Amino acid sequence: MKIRTKNDLEKMREKGLKNLYPKETKVSVGMATCGLSTGADKVYEAIQDEVEKGKLPIQLAQTGCIGFCQREPVVDILEPGKPRVFYQEVTPDRAKELIHRWLKNEVVGDWLLCKMEKEDWIAEDRVQDYPIRQIPKGIDGTPSYHQVPFYNKQLKIALRNCGFINPDHIEEYVARGGYISLYKALFEMKPEEIIEEVKRSGLRGRGGAGFLTGNKWETCRRAKGDQKFILCNADEGDPGAYMDRSILEGDPHSVVEGMIIGAYAIGAHEGFIYVRNEYPLAIQKLLIALQQAEEAGLLGDDILGSGFSLKINLFRGGGAFVCGESTALMASIEGKVGEPRAKHIHTTESGLWDKPSNLNNVETWNNVPIILSRGAGWYSKIGTDQSKGTKVFSIVGKVKNTGLIEVPMGITLREIVYDIGGGVPDGKKFKAVQTGGPSGGCIPESLINLPVDFDRLTEVGSMMGSGGMIVMDESTCMVDVAKYFMDFLKGESCGKCTSCREGTKRMHEILTEIAEGRGTMDHIELLKELGWVTAEASLCQLGGTAPNPVLSTIRYFQEEYEEHILHKRCPAKVCRALLQYRILSNVCTKCGRCAKVCPVKAITGKKKTKKETGEPFSIDAKKCIKCGMCFETCKFEAVEVQ
Numbered sequence: 001m002k003i004r005t006k007n008d009l010e011k012m013r014e015k016g017l018k019n020l021y022p023k024e025t026k027v028s029v030g031m032a033t034c035g036l037s038t039g040a041d042k043v044y045e046a047i048q049d050e051v052e053k054g055k056l057p058i059q060l061a062q063t064g065c066i067g068f069c070q071r072e073p074v075v076d077i078l079e080p081g082k083p084r085v086f087y088q089e090v091t092p093d094r095a096k097e098l099i100h101r102w103l104k105n106e107v108v109g110d111w112l113l114c115k116m117e118k119e120d121w122i123a124e125d126r127v128q129d130y131p132i133r134q135i136p137k138g139i140d141g142t143p144s145y146h147q148v149p150f151y152n153k154q155l156k157i158a159l160r161n162c163g164f165i166n167p168d169h170i171e172e173y174v175a176r177g178g179y180i181s182l183y184k185a186l187f188e189m190k191p192e193e194i195i196e197e198v199k200r201s202g203l204r205g206r207g208g209a210g211f212l213t214g215n216k217w218e219t220c221r222r223a224k225g226d227q228k229f230i231l232c233n234a235d236e237g238d239p240g241a242y243m244d245r246s247i248l249e250g251d252p253h254s255v256v257e258g259m260i261i262g263a264y265a266i267g268a269h270e271g272f273i274y275v276r277n278e279y280p281l282a283i284q285k286l287l288i289a290l291q292q293a294e295e296a297g298l299l300g301d302d303i304l305g306s307g308f309s310l311k312i313n314l315f316r317g318g319g320a321f322v323c324g325e326s327t328a329l330m331a332s333i334e335g336k337v338g339e340p341r342a343k344h345i346h347t348t349e350s351g352l353w354d355k356p357s358n359l360n361n362v363e364t365w366n367n368v369p370i371i372l373s374r375g376a377g378w379y380s381k382i383g384t385d386q387s388k389g390t391k392v393f394s395i396v397g398k399v400k401n402t403g404l405i406e407v408p409m410g411i412t413l414r415e416i417v418y419d420i421g422g423g424v425p426d427g428k429k430f431k432a433v434q435t436g437g438p439s440g441g442c443i444p445e446s447l448i449n450l451p452v453d454f455d456r457l458t459e460v461g462s463m464m465g466s467g468g469m470i471v472m473d474e475s476t477c478m479v480d481v482a483k484y485f486m487d488f489l490k491g492e493s494c495g496k497c498t499s500c501r502e503g504t505k506r507m508h509e510i511l512t513e514i515a516e517g518r519g520t521m522d523h524i525e526l527l528k529e530l531g532w533v534t535a536e537a538s539l540c541q542l543g544g545t546a547p548n549p550v551l552s553t554i555r556y557f558q559e560e561y562e563e564h565i566l567h568k569r570c571p572a573k574v575c576r577a578l579l580q581y582r583i584l585s586n587v588c589t590k591c592g593r594c595a596k597v598c599p600v601k602a603i604t605g606k607k608k609t610k611k612e613t614g615e616p617f618s619i620d621a622k623k624c625i626k627c628g629m630c631f632e633t634c635k636f637e638a639v640e641v642q
Contacts, residue, residue, distance in 0.1 A: 029073065040072060058099070067154075068401070087112060109142070117132065149401070155408050156390075202389070213364055229352045232255060237324055253292075266358050327540070338494065396471070417471055430473060431444070431473050431476055433472065437465040479515050483515055523565065587637065
């Protein structure tokens with residue numbers, strides 16, 4: 001269906017509403033990467049088999065992730081006259097049971113996550129109420145969506161459609177307000193007015209640097225040139241980060257719409273989405289979205305009959321972390337080695353093929369349609385003075401509730417870690433949280449009340465980055481953490497700058513020496529000096545921020561470095577070279593399990609039998625390779641690690 005008028009959009013919207021809220025029971029399965037990795041495809045197939053076999057009055061749908069990745073696979077059931085009900089950790093057998101119980105007006109309480117009696121439509125400033133006529137048996141006492149601690153303090157703008165629409169159905173995106181902002185931009189606003197609206201919203205780039213989006217657009221629009229490019233950075237390479245991937249898998253049209261609006265505003269007629277090839281599902285969803293948008297007349301020649309044309313190409317990156325940097329990304333698209341260049345002239349004036357180019361990341365583009373739909377005034381009221389709106393984070397590591405969250409700027413680290421994340425599991429103590437990916441810093445427990453925004457994170461030696469957030473507990477060694485990230489960064493350095501190439505390598509070597517008991521106190525000062533030189537002398541922000549993990553851990557955990565150096569001891573008992581294993585003879589049960597698993601036969605003793613009392617086992621320190629197998633195997637806590 002070609003869309004040319006607002007009435008055409010309304011017709012598509014009506015079709016989408018019938019898909020979103022059918023007259024029969026609708027069962028949706030979260031089929032993003034997190035769901036598929038836990039067996040969501042098998043759950044979907046099991047439900048499909050039951051529906052076909054029993055000819056059940058059920059509409060089956062696929063959707064994206066609603067954020068609680070730890071509880072996947074997630075299935076939700078929506079029936080007219082009943083609240084939407086979410087189930088967690090669903091297996092194929094459980095899926096069959098909950099379907100049949102539901103048709104009997106019963107709910108399987110053991111797997112309930114929450115119920116939803118109204119659904120916020122951020123794009124259109126309205127709420128979809130579910131008029132409750134009949135409550136299924138077993139739903140009493142089930143918490144509402146916003147009563148679940150994981151969701152309670154979230155505000156979903158970027159993730160507004162993830163988990164609610166089928167990303168393969170453009171009409172469902174339109175039903176929730178999609179492409180209305182594009183129509184408004186093309187027919188009701190001038191390019192300068194669009195840019196001014198984005199400027200007034202205070203939207204900053206969500207890719208890491210946090211530049212003001214509207215200012216960047218304005219510079220690119222004013223740049224001279226017969227051709228301009230619009231680009232999307234979907235090269236998400238931070239360990240533990242998957243925000244962009246989830247948006248592309250669950251709501252690709254929001255990114256496409258944002259890019260079309262941006263292209264019209266700056267005067268570009270060709271664009272590129274640079275996505276890493278390790279995201280096959282995201283690529284698949286993007287290709288479908290681009291094709292659907294073009295078939296609907298929302299992309300390509302003469303969009304919506306406005307006379308404006310735009311072609312968007314999908315470019316698959318090879319997975320180099322440095323290609324997340326703007327000039328390296330553009331060099332990669334040009335077919336060159338992905339190396340940064342000096343920005344004496346900004347890419348908004350001379351970027352891709354030396355043409356004015358505007359690059360924003362997935363989450364930034366995703367926010368643009370909402371800003372035009374709801375207005376800059378609405379958006380700018382969310383967040384802090386200098387950091388407006390919300391931010392999507394992936395919260396992982398030593399925390400009870402892992403997943404994807406979206407929170408207003410200015411929320412504290414404590415609220416994220418404890419209220420949303422549920423705190424540290426197994427009764428252990430919170431130690432630090434690392435933000436901003438491998439180039440971010442480690443923020444200690446003493447700063448747990450820090451408000452999260454671009455400027456405050458930078459002040460304490462970390463950064464916003466793309467949104468990765470790794471929680472650490474007392475069993476985490478900060479020297480080992482710094483060593484891990486420096487190993488990653490030295491491997492991802494393009495090698496163009498001596499300061500970055502050699503600085504990251506040498507910092508990793510020094511950290512290895514400290515972790516293996518060969519460190520000296522001079523090493524701490526040398527790390528600080530190397531960090532300063534690497535940051536100041538490197539061309540791009542990979543080198544400019546690479547020292548953050550080292551400098552922040554020294555800044556807040558220097559005593560831990562000193563323990564490694566002066567006492568040859570790792571307080572967290574992580575650095576293998578500094579560990580000593582011994583068996584407590586008064587606790588040893590003489591079962592012999594430790595000796596059986598020791599790969600170098602360093603454990604001796606005599607096993608207790610019915611006829612013999614046996615002898616306690618012991619470890620020969622000279623033979624021990626400190627693999628830890630004895631510690632992991634002993635069920636009686638007889639093996640001590642020092």
